[in-house]
Amino acid sequence: NAGVMQNPRHLVRRRGQEARLRCSPMKGHSHVYWYRQLPEEGLKFMVYLQKENIIDESGMPKERFSAEFPKEGPSILRIQQVVRGDSAAYFCATTGQGAVGELFFGEGSRLTVL
Amino acid sequence: AQSVSQHNHHVILSEAASLELGCNYSYGGTVNLFWYVQYPGQHLQLLLKYFSGDPLVKGIKGFEAEFIKSKFSFNLRKPSVQWSDTAEYFCAVNAGSNDYKLSFGAGTTVTVRA
Numbered sequence: 001n002a003g004v005m006q007n008p009r010h011l012v013r014r015r016g017q018e019a020r021l022r023c024s025p026m027k028g029h030s031h032v033y034w035y036r037q038l039p040e041e042g043l044k045f046m047v048y049l050q051k052e053n054i055i056d057e058s059g060m061p062k063e064r065f066s067a068e069f070p071k072e073g074p075s076i077l078r079i080q081q082v083v084r085g086d087s088a089a090y091f092c093a094t095t096g097q098g099a100v101g102e103l104f105f106g107e108g109s110r111l112t113v114l
Numbered sequence: 115a116q117s118v119s120q121h122n123h124h125v126i127l128s129e130a131a132s133l134e135l136g137c138n139y140s141y142g143g144t145v146n147l148f149w150y151v152q153y154p155g156q157h158l159q160l161l162l163k164y165f166s167g168d169p170l171v172k173g174i175k176g177f178e179a180e181f182i183k184s185k186f187s188f189n190l191r192k193p194s195v196q197w198s199d200t201a202e203y204f205c206a207v208n209a210g211s212n213d214y215k216l217s218f219g220a221g222t223t224v225t226v227r228a
Contacts, residue, residue, distance in 0.1 A: 033214070
């Protein structure tokens with residue numbers, strides 16, 4: 001749904017740099033999910049956040065990756081010291097409720113690491 | 115965790131042909147099932163979903179899917195495709211209404227030739 005805004009749409013980074021991906025939920029949605037799609041694979045769950053809380057980060061790599069959803073502003077997925085294997089499409093989805101009904105997705109941010 | 119298999123990586127059809135995309139999952143408990151579509155340059159959007167009741171589910175744009183519990187399958191069908199159905203199609207599963215983690219298949223790219 002066009003209401004979930006992700007930026008940037010495309011991001012190019014060199015190895016060792018930092019990548020920051022932003023997600024603004026649909027109006028009225030307070031639950032944010034980040035998914036990653038590696039080439040030739042399906043979307044994989046990374047993290048589930050509510051305002052100021054990380055509910056489940058079981059899908060996040062243990063190092064270099066972090067996510068936040070502050071009281072004000074968008075949710076941010078941060079990747080430090082990027083490596084080539086981080087190249088992927090990162091999708092944000094939001095709902096107005098915790099249990100899954102329909103997830104509303106953004107258009108994704110495509111990260112390319114040179 | 116559930117796993118989801120989509121049998122076809124890329125399907126090429128002519129307009130007016132019938133389409134069937136296979137989806138199988140590996141989870142023995144209660145499941146919710148989804149098909150998402152991603153048109154070129156757009157976000158993922160929900161085509162249809164199954165939570166309970168009639169196993170034959172009607173979705174948008176003339177799509178339907180049938181849940182066959184004994185076969186752990188949720189195949190997507192459309193009797194007559196159009197060029198505008200060119201897109202990537204994702205099957206997704208979660209383990210009931212309190213499970214917010216969707217498990218996605220790898221996706222099937224459908225190309226409809228005019």
